[in-house]
Amino acid sequence: MKKNKITPYKVISVIILCVVAFTFVFPFYWIITGAFKSQSVAIALPPEWFPTEPTLANFERLFKNPALQWMLNTVLMALGSMLLVCGTASLCGYALAKKRFYGQSIVFGLIICAMALPKQVVLVPLVRMMANLRLRWLYYAIGVVAVIALVMIVVTAVKNSYNWLPAEARRDWKVKDYLFHLLVAAIAVLAVVYLVVLFMPGGLIVKTKENTPMTDTLWAVILPTVGWPFGVFLMKQFSETIPNEILEAARIDGAGELNTFLTVVCPIIKPGFGALAIFTFINTWNDYFLQLIMLQSRANLTISLGIATLQAEFATNYGLMMAGAALGAVPIVAIFLIFQKFFTQGITMGAVKG
Amino acid sequence: MAKTPARLNSHALKRHETVVAYLFMLPALFFFAAFVILPMVMGVVTSLFNYTMKNPVSAETFIGLKNYIDLFQDKTFLRAMLNTLILVVVTVPAVTLFSLWVSSAIYQMKEGVRSFFRCVFYLPVVTGTVAVVVVWKWMFDGYSGILNYVLSALGLIDKNIMWLGDTRFAIWCIILIMFTTYVGQPIVLYVAALGNVDQSLVEAAQVDGATDLQVFWKIKWPQVMPTTLYIVVITTINTFQCFSLIQLLTSGGPEGTTNTVMYYLYTNAFSLYKYGYANSMGVVLAIIIAILSAIQFKVMSKDVSY
Numbered sequence: 055m056k057k058n059k060i061t062p063y064k065v066i067s068v069i070i071l072c073v074v075a076f077t078f079v080f081p082f083y084w085i086i087t088g089a090f091k092s093q094s095v096a097i098a099l100p101p102e103w104f105p106t107e108p109t110l111a112n113f114e115r116l117f118k119n120p121a122l123q124w125m126l127n128t129v130l131m132a133l134g135s136m137l138l139v140c141g142t143a144s145l146c147g148y149a150l151a152k153k154r155f156y157g158q159s160i161v162f163g164l165i166i167c168a169m170a171l172p173k174q175v176v177l178v179p180l181v182r183m184m185a186n187l188r189l190r191w192l193y194y195a196i197g198v199v200a201v202i203a204l205v206m207i208v209v210t211a212v213k214n215s216y217n218w219l220p221a222e223a224r225r226d227w228k229v230k231d232y233l234f235h236l237l238v239a240a241i242a243v244l245a246v247v248y249l250v251v252l253f254m255p256g257g258l259i260v261k262t263k264e265n266t267p268m269t270d271t272l273w274a275v276i277l278p279t280v281g282w283p284f285g286v287f288l289m290k291q292f293s294e295t296i297p298n299e300i301l302e303a304a305r306i307d308g309a310g311e312l313n314t315f316l317t318v319v320c321p322i323i324k325p326g327f328g329a330l331a332i333f334t335f336i337n338t339w340n341d342y343f344l345q346l347i348m349l350q351s352r353a354n355l356t357i358s359l360g361i362a363t364l365q366a367e368f369a370t371n372y373g374l375m376m377a378g379a380a381l382g383a384v385p386i387v388a389i390f391l392i393f394q395k396f397f398t399q400g401i402t403m404g405a406v407k408g
Numbered sequence: 409m410a411k412t413p414a415r416l417n418s419h420a421l422k423r424h425e426t427v428v429a430y431l432f433m434l435p436a437l438f439f440f441a442a443f444v445i446l447p448m449v450m451g452v453v454t455s456l457f458n459y460t461m462k463n464p465v466s467a468e469t470f471i472g473l474k475n476y477i478d479l480f481q482d483k484t485f486l487r488a489m490l491n492t493l494i495l496v497v498v499t500v501p502a503v504t505l506f507s508l509w510v511s512s513a514i515y516q517m518k519e520g521v522r523s524f525f526r527c528v529f530y531l532p533v534v535t536g537t538v539a540v541v542v543v544w545k546w547m548f549d550g551y552s553g554i555l556n557y558v559l560s561a562l563g564l565i566d567k568n569i570m571w572l573g574d575t576r577f578a579i580w581c582i583i584l585i586m587f588t589t590y591v592g593q594p595i596v597l598y599v600a601a602l603g604n605v606d607q608s609l610v611e612a613a614q615v616d617g618a619t620d621l622q623v624f625w626k627i628k629w630p631q632v633m634p635t636t637l638y639i640v641v642i643t644t645i646n647t648f649q650c651f652s653l654i655q656l657l658t659s660g661g662p663e664g665t666t667n668t669v670m671y672y673l674y675t676n677a678f679s680l681y682k683y684g685y686a687n688s689m690g691v692v693l694a695i696i697i698a699i700l701s702a703i704q705f706k707v708m709s710k711d712v713s714y
Contacts, residue, residue, distance in 0.1 A: 281443030
């Protein structure tokens with residue numbers, strides 16, 4: 055029941071709003087048009103509002119610097135953080151919201167306290183920590199986790215296929231033997247694959263020198279992002295909305311804990327996944343400070359860092375810088391516009407009930 | 409599959425749930441402990457040591473609170489703190505009031521228009537500081553910038569001003585850019601909060617003949633108060649951490665007028681390699697922000713029930 059009276063105040067406020075909105079859109083517009091201007095046109099006064107002689111020279115020059123590599127790094131970094139954050143935070147947020155366990159208030163209190171502290175304060179020690187961590191250890195850890203996960207999947211699959219057999223077949227020892235051999239064989243194959251991937255000539259471990267530190271790799275940016283507990287908090291907020299009756303019903307049906315999470319909880323908190331995924335992706339993409347202190351060598355930079363480096367090298371070549379900025383900004387703005395509903399939801403859910 | 413017996417005593421149930429819950433939380437808590445808690449502790453500990461490039465880790469010496477004492481006698485640090493406070497005092501009210509005004513102007517518009525404006529004001533945040541700065545750098549450029557061009561065309565100035573190189577203007581340029589990159593989130597929050605305002609109260613007041621201004625101050629303002637506090641605190645925290653604009657535009661200059669605590673911390677840690685000293689700065693910053701956050705949580709938990 056809104057009243058839509060047109061008062062002078064409303065007219066004036068809409069006009070002001072449009073003017074201000076224009077100044078907010080302008081930088082983005084200027085980046086995109088500027089990307090197609092030559093150096094002399096880009097700094098011409100009066101400015102050329104639309105490039106009359108569009109040129110691709112800026113992009114050519116940009117790609118000679120490894121701008122594509124930078125893009126690839128940025129995408130890998132943002133995707134990696136996004137997947138890890140969604141996985142760990144949803145599990146943890148669900149447990150915090152729906153389980154009653156010892157130490158609950160301590161864990162939750164720690165998370166809230168950490169969220170209220172400035173992120174950047176922990177970053178100086180973090181850089182030294184990353185310099186002491188070896189990339190090799192990470193590969194071992196990933197390998198172990200992967201094998202555990204795969205073994206669990208295989209065991210579940212074999213167990214399920216046994217349960218689905220008709221009753222007379224279940225009593226047949228030959229079938230049981232057959233399934234057991236299948237299980238052992240599958241685990242053995244996985245272990246061999248793991249060892250081969252790690253240790254074969256050109257494999258991860260062999261390629262990684264004994265002392266390669268974690269700094270100057272994308273991991274150094276991804277891991278701290280995953281540690282930041284905002285995602286856990288957000289997923290806890292979303293998990294609160296799951297009706298207890300559904301979880302109860304799943305338990306009575308005999309579903310295991312992990313099974314309940316995957317088949318009952320995950321579909322309900324889907325909007326939470328959307329919000330967290332898009333939030334993490336955009337924030338990681340734009341987290342300039344973390345990238346700046348962790349990454350150094352030219353081939354490992356992200357697009358933001360790359361543009362900043364170019365700014366230092368070609369201080370007055372605005373055309374080139376605009377092209378770089380466009381390369382970094384256009385994909386992320388497009389993603390934002392497509393998923394903005396999720397994004398807005400993430401911001402409001404992550405705050406108001408704080 | 410064994411079904412959980414219907415009548416399990418509550419302790420056994422809680423014990424079972426504890427195991428399950430910690431298994432669920434294990435991955436997140438591992439990353440949290442390793443990459444947030446541990447560095448935090450390390451930061452506090454290192455702030456008590458004298459660590460420089462000449463003094464490698466093995467020769468690190470314990471100096472107690474000397475870093476903190478030095479800190480409060482360091483003129484550059486005090487200047488940086490003052491600049492940071494100026495940024496906070498100007499930016500926080502400006503961002504809060506502006507976002508409140510924009511939100512109250514747009515929250516009753518049609519859904520499409522509303523989300524259009526919301527996106528527009530969020531655009532600079534998403535575009536990323538580095539990309540936005542490229543444009544602002546051009547606008548403020550002393551020779552080929554549009555600002556000087558427009559102002560001299562209007563006859564307001566007779567010679568070009570080096571906006572970012574002038575001690576009088578540099579910090580205001582930073583504040584202006586900061587403002588445009590900070591209002592996005594508050595607007596989203598305010599639009600949501602205003603949408604949740606109890607509409608029956610508003611209508612009742614209007615029936616009783618209250619003016620729009622009265623409705624706003626007496627009904628809407630108290631109900632969006634928790635959101636306002638949240639916005640004030642996050643904007644304050646963000647402003648205290650202001651770094652990338654400084655690093656990209658002025659490097660703390662001219663004459664230290666745009667040096668912020670965060671930028672000074674960065675130069676100490678990564679250019680001068682004074683890790684201990686930098687960490688003591690980080691701890692001071694964290695304490696200030698922790699106090700502000702504590703105040704917010706206290707006030708909010710009091711206000712949140714309506």
